[in-house]
Amino acid sequence: MKLVIAIIRETQLDEVREALIEAEIRRITVTRVSGHGKSADEEIYRGKKVVPGLIPRVRLEIALNDEYVDVTVNTIINTVKAQYGPGGTGKSGDGKIFILPLEECIRISTEERGPEGI
Amino acid sequence: MLAKYRVLIPFLFLFLFVSVSTVFAADGSEIDSGVTAWMLVSTALVLLMVPGLAMFYGGLVRTKNVLGTMMHSYAAMGIMTILWVAVGYAMCFGPNVFGGWFGWNSDYFFLSGIDDSILDAGVPEYVFSMFQGKFAIITPALIAGAFAERVKFKSYCLFIALWGLLVYNPLCHWVWAEDGFLFNLGANGAIDFAGGTVVHISAGVSGLIAALYLGARRGFPVTNMPPNNLVMTMIGGGLLWVGWFGFNAGSSVASGLSTAQALTATQVAAASGAISWMIIEAWHQGKATALGIVSGILAGLVAVTPAAGVVQPIGAFALGIFASVFCYLAILVKNRMGYDDSLDAFGIHGIGGIVGAILLTFFIRESWMAEAAALAGGSWSIWQQLGVQVAAVTIAILYAAVCTVILLVVVNKLMGFRSTPQEEMQGLDSAYHSEHGYGMLNPN
Numbered sequence: 001m002k003l004v005i006a007i008i009r010e011t012q013l014d015e016v017r018e019a020l021i022e023a024e025i026r027r028i029t030v031t032r033v034s035g036h037g038k039s040a041d042e043e044i045y046r047g048k049k050v051v052p053g054l055i056p057r058v059r060l061e062i063a064l065n066d067e068y069v070d071v072t073v074n075t076i077i078n079t080v081k082a083q084y085g086p087g088g089t090g091k092s093g094d095g096k097i098f099i100l101p102l103e104e105c106i107r108i109s110t111e112e113r114g115p116e117g118i
Numbered sequence: 119m120l121a122k123y124r125v126l127i128p129f130l131f132l133f134l135f136v137s138v139s140t141v142f143a144a145d146g147s148e149i150d151s152g153v154t155a156w157m158l159v160s161t162a163l164v165l166l167m168v169p170g171l172a173m174f175y176g177g178l179v180r181t182k183n184v185l186g187t188m189m190h191s192y193a194a195m196g197i198m199t200i201l202w203v204a205v206g207y208a209m210c211f212g213p214n215v216f217g218g219w220f221g222w223n224s225d226y227f228f229l230s231g232i233d234d235s236i237l238d239a240g241v242p243e244y245v246f247s248m249f250q251g252k253f254a255i256i257t258p259a260l261i262a263g264a265f266a267e268r269v270k271f272k273s274y275c276l277f278i279a280l281w282g283l284l285v286y287n288p289l290c291h292w293v294w295a296e297d298g299f300l301f302n303l304g305a306n307g308a309i310d311f312a313g314g315t316v317v318h319i320s321a322g323v324s325g326l327i328a329a330l331y332l333g334a335r336r337g338f339p340v341t342n343m344p345p346n347n348l349v350m351t352m353i354g355g356g357l358l359w360v361g362w363f364g365f366n367a368g369s370s371v372a373s374g375l376s377t378a379q380a381l382t383a384t385q386v387a388a389a390s391g392a393i394s395w396m397i398i399e400a401w402h403q404g405k406a407t408a409l410g411i412v413s414g415i416l417a418g419l420v421a422v423t424p425a426a427g428v429v430q431p432i433g434a435f436a437l438g439i440f441a442s443v444f445c446y447l448a449i450l451v452k453n454r455m456g457y458d459d460s461l462d463a464f465g466i467h468g469i470g471g472i473v474g475a476i477l478l479t480f481f482i483r484e485s486w487m488a489e490a491a492a493l494a495g496g497s498w499s500i501w502q503q504l505g506v507q508v509a510a511v512t513i514a515i516l517y518a519a520v521c522t523v524i525l526l527v528v529v530n531k532l533m534g535f536r537s538t539p540q541e542e543m544q545g546l547d548s549a550y551h552s553e554h555g556y557g558m559l560n561p562n
Contacts, residue, residue: 010182010554011544018337018543044552056554083540 001102001115002069006060006076007033008095012083013058019079020062025072027118029061037092057095063105065115073097150240156373157245163364164252168195168259170361173354174412175263176555178461181346183267184555186546190262190274194255197279202251203229209287210250214297220288221295239371249368250290257286257317263461264325267343268335268542271550273535277525285324285521289316289514300510304503305494306486308510311380312369314424314475315514322468323515324522326459331526332535334458336542346555348408355412359388362419366426380426383434384419390438391418398446413466417441420470425478433481437474444473475511479504 008016013030020028034054043049062072076097081090105117172191179187198206205227212223225231226247235243258278292298293310300308300315310316335343345351367381395414396406421441422434429437445462448469452459459465479500490498529535541549548554 011548014336014543043554056557 001105001118002064002066003100003102004060004062004064004069004072005098005100006062006095007035007057007097008060008076008080009093010056010058012080015082016060016076016079019075020072023071023075025062025064025068025075027062031059031061033057033059037096055093063102063118065118069099073099147236147238148240149236149242150373153240153371153373154242154245156377157241157249157368157371160364160368161245161249161252163361164249164256164368165195165361167358167361167365168192168252168256170354170357171256171259173350174358175266175354175461177347177349177351177354178345178409179267180343180545181556182545182547182554184346184547185551185553186271186549187262187266189271189546189551190266191259193271193275194259194262194278197275198255198258198282199251201279201282202247202254206251206254206282206287207247209283210254210290211247211295212291214291214295218292218297218299221291221297237371241371246371249371250294253313253317253365254282254286254290257313257321258282260317260321260463260467261325261328263463264329264459265332266460267546268332268460268537269535270533270537270541271546273529273533276533277529277535280525280529281324281522284525285320285518286316289320289517292513293510300513303510304490304506305498306490308506309428309478309482309503310424310475310510311427312366312423314420314471315510318420318423318467318471319475319511319514320518322464322466322471323518325463326457326468327519327522328526329459329464330457331523334456335460336539338458339453339456345409352408352412355415359415359419362388362423366423370427376427379430382431383422383426383429386431386434387418387422387425387438387441388415389418390435391415391421391442392438394418394439394442395446398442402446413445413462414438414442416466417445417470420467421474421477424471424475425481428483428486429478429481430483433478433483436481437477440477441470441473445469472511472515476504476507479507 006016010032017028017030020026034056036053036055060076064072080094081088084090104113105115106113107117168191172188175191176184176188207229208223208226209220212221212226215222223231229244229247232243232247237243237246239246258281261278261281262274292300293308293316295301300310308315337343362384363381366384367377370376370380392411392414395410395417399410400406418438418441421437422429425433425437445466448465449462452462452465482500482503487498487500487503490503494502526535537546537549
């Protein structure tokens, strides 16, 4: 079992969610987060370009059995980079994906544990 | 596409300077400071409805579209005001041209001829003009609820400008100008005290047509599209109620008995709309919702808008009930039919306006009927007045629908009306304004 954590742009959340549902990955948790990486997103306030210190992003957490990890990761990467066209190179700010080993998973309602619980 | 029209701009300015040089003499009327004071307050109250509407609509959309939706109302404040001052007032309240299609008086161009004009009601014409201008702002802003979350901002701006010129101004002229043909229909005119046909039916019907033409939002109706902030919607609904006293009681263009009658009818209809909606919802869904009570308030207010001058409190009470029942049914039918009138511009404003404009006939106070009978030279029955009301409503519906279809096609051809799927997923705020509404929810 793995826990996939993906940090992506807020504006791409819908696309990624729809693509994941298309790929049969339906159980996800989404939170708003702030942070900074290499990207510097410009916004406009009253005609002045500003670069916020911390940049808003969304974080997807997806608990998966091992065989689903590749399809999930590929779906997220392809969807985020779809905006650059086929074969286009991404840009800093596209986000990151972390994959962590997942020790245990329990579904509260049935108390199923391990791979069945996911 | 628009570039080739740029050569016309110098001629527009030339026209402006020629018109400005015309000076108009004051007529003999005295200023009545009481009426003027109330009309100034009413003018401000009606303007307050526009930010109210922005909050009402803004709270109902998804987080990513909150600013884009509020911008629809705020952009109308800018665009429609300038258009109103430039040509709108002349088109609405000038004498008939083109067989009465709209009015025109070149002295009203940029209001240049009314600098020292005082109306018979004792109000400076500037005040009347500004008061009426607020109606021209809120009407196209109401339409935006029907196609919320899925239109390009610049196309919206072009659309409301053209809609104001082609739909609002002629309708306003027909119903409220002294030589408008609906103003003179029947014995004592079609009754539209404060804009049931001009404002609510025209906006509601145009919204319905636009929603059908543009299609549903991406993912509708499967995807859940929850309101981002119902608290803001409630505040907006409250501001609308407060502003509506200017809208209705101000439409008496007086400060006296007729003002008091309109104000009372407004309060009663809003309250009866609110409790009716709560009862219907509690019976049908098991719970009275916050969005439900503001919807009921609005339905009652919309229905009493054409009627405020002619109904007594019991009539206003009945109209509030009918409005909530019919609007609730309309929303059920909408859900059944599956078209995406996102914020129910037609369901509340269209249906509420039609219900009010037609059913008010059965609650007209006797003094009005007596006056109509005298004007008709003997007798005038409520059935004859009903015919007049139905005719006015039908004309408003057909005219708004046909012109809206034409404008939608034109705007779509010129610059594309519908957002791209990419922009729609990203959200209007980011796509068209490069801002986000709730920065404070994230540490930054």
